[in-house]
């Protein structure tokens with residue numbers, strides 16, 4: 001308890017040093033409008049970002065930030081990538097939307113490319129990750145039906161096994177399989193039939209699996225949960241159980257897929273593929289596009305009208321997604337992701353040996369988690385001060401998701417800035433601890 005108090009006041013001390021900038025920014029009408037008219041679903045710092053270029057973004061004061069968050073894994077090609085800008089310009093002047101009642105020039109070829117990358121057969125385009133999750137759960141329930149199950153009764157196989165510490169999105173289907181209680185419980189009752197399994201615990205999986213399970217859903221690398229990869233043993237067991245009992249293995253690769261690990265899909269380090277892989281975030285380089293990738297066997301259960309969307313897979317967005325995938329190939333970005341990721345983790349390991357509040361470095365390629373023994377929020381705030389965008393998940397894990405195009409120099413810059421922030425954090429933490437008993441320090445902190 002005492003420890004937590006130190007951390008909170010530590011945060012306030014840093015906030016004090018930022019108060020000048022915050023009050024300057026607070027006069028910004030855009031911030032005032034946001035505060036007054038937006039639903040308060042996000043806690044945002046008092047800056048307004050305006051544009052980006054490559055791995056940097058800029059705010060209204062002209063301040064430049066090195067972007068190691070990449071729009072939470074979206075900006076694989078960074079910002080304003082010339083190939084993406086060119087395609088958006090070209091296609092915007094041709095057709096932004098045509099309706100899914102007709103073929104467009106890009107959906108089919110994009111689906112083919114995703115099938116080639118994933119080893120799966122068929123694709124459905126959605127508008128976001130969470131929507132892809134909901135679609136996949138519907139497919140699993142469809143797959144759980146026998147031909148003689150009346151449409152009005154539950155499928156004989158209808159249970160879904162999801163993972164503890166998971167995050168799959170914000171729609172009702174997605175929160176039903178999301179373990180984090182604050183995202184799920186306030187909206188109960190959620191979709192029934194879901195049970196949570198301890199991630200990577202084969203015995204727990206076996207004990208909860210039964211013949212009425214239609215799907216096991218997991219993130220191949222848990223992202224929001226703190227960058228925890230599925231173990232090979234767990235994946236293999238989930239694959240074997242689902243195959244044997246006619247259920248589906250669903251891999252949520254919305255955060256970790258499409259190159260981020262240095263492979264097209266994170267599951268490609270395993271010997272088997274899932275029945276459904278879900279992607280979104282980087283797919284259309286910042287435009288909203290998700291996709292459900294699946295097998296012929298699942299596709300055979302789908303008839304026209306079973307699922308659909310107005311916006312998903314429009315011509316402009318699919319052209320952009322095609323350009324993203326082609327750029328990853330042409331620019332040999334998987335190699336860059338592996339090499340820069342290795343340099344990043346090596347540098348972080350060196351920092352971990354200097355700063356005892358770094359507990360563990362996790363991840364692969366350019367999805368990296370730095371688990372701390374202290375709260376990460378002051379470090380994120382320190383990043384903003386020093387021109388660095390990073391994020392903290394589950395309070396204690398700093399999450400890094402830089403663009404795939406990040407350079408060796410930018411990794412070095414990141415490590416230098418991050419080391420400075422860690423040094424300041426450890427000094428502040430020591431100061432806060434030594435002042436913990438001084439009433440004046442607490443009084444000051446309490447007024448912020």
Ligand SMILES: Cc1ncc(COP(=O)(O)O)c(C=O)c1O
Nearest residue numbers: 128129130167168169223254255
């Ligand atoms: C693993 C995972 N699944 C699903 C989602 C939901 O995606 P979206 O925010 O596009 O709905 C996210 C978003 O962070 C995610 O990280």
